[in-house]
Amino acid sequence: MQNVVIVGSGCAGNTAAIYTARANLSPLVVSGHEAGGQLSMTTLVENFPGFPEGIDGPVLVENMKKQARHFGAEYRDGAVLAAELGRRPFRLNVEGEWIETRTVIIASGATARWLGLESEHKLIGHGVSSCATCDGFFYRGKKIMVIGGGDSAMEEANFLTRFGREVTLVHRRGEFRASKIMLDRAQRNPKIKFLTNTVVEDLYDPSQHLLTGARLRNTVSGAVWDQEVDGFFVAIGHVPNTKVFRGQIDTDPDGYILSKGGARTNIAGVFHAGDVEDRVYRQAITASAAGCMAAIAAERYLEAEGL
Secondary structure, rough: OEEEEEEEHHHHHHHHHHHHHHOOOOOOOOOOOOOOOHHHHOOOOOOOOOOOOOEEEHHHHHHHHHHHOOOEEEEEEEOEEEEOOOOOEEEEEEOOOEEEEEEEOOOOEEEEOOOOOHHHHHHHHHOOOOOOHHHHHHHHEEEEEEEEOOOHHHHHHHHOOOOOOOOEEEOOOOOOOHHHHHHHHHOOOOOEEEEOEEEEEEEEEEHHHOOOOEEEEEEOOOOOOEEEEOEEEEEOOOEEEEEEOOEEOOOOOOOOOOOOOEEEEOOOOOEEEEHHOOOOOOOOHHHHHHHHHHHHHHHHHHOOOOO
């Protein structure tokens, strides 16, 4: 019987592990399909407090794990395949083995949607990103490309004009899904150029471990051309990793957990932390803060229940 099982090992999960471990709750952390979360796919992180010269994302995540282990947290590789949250103790199936626990902290994050190109995957952290607020600073005075047609793409493109000398927004259709106010704002920005009815066929150059350009194709004319680009931002949405909990935990239509205040979900004893609930900020520091909140909430819940 576990006191706390934390699902996810990104900033939210690791911070929750540090706090619950220091409270002598001996938490078990299930690493998840993407161990370390989105930070494990980034390079230099310059906006996490306490590191004036920045720190590599994977190093930051590993340091958090070491800190949590130092206080007694246990880590287990694998993912939660099924959950039974309708009775106590809660039961989680981790890679075929059922585990019982008094509380659960869901910190399984959200996975960015990618285009699915092999070159794209190889260049993540080397010119390819899904977070403008995380990585835009690195492209000061550079040529930037944003992929998408919704509000997120418009917001990212506008934000990136603070840094890039030009921003090209590429959308596969002729019409945008973005709200009128967001689209108008982007269209009024003189630094943003629009390429509609256009798809990305390839990125260069994985062999150099550095993004240098993109191959584009117009879906109407069939024309294909290469375009120089230094920063490539994919803004086609995120998918919260909550599928295994749906039908038990209240979520919105996109699968994000609906908070019942603080870190509480609709089930007493089950808490949320990080990008599974946060569809706005999606930052390492906000995820860590949410992990802290969830840990304190779990500790107080156990204490109130006399456990």
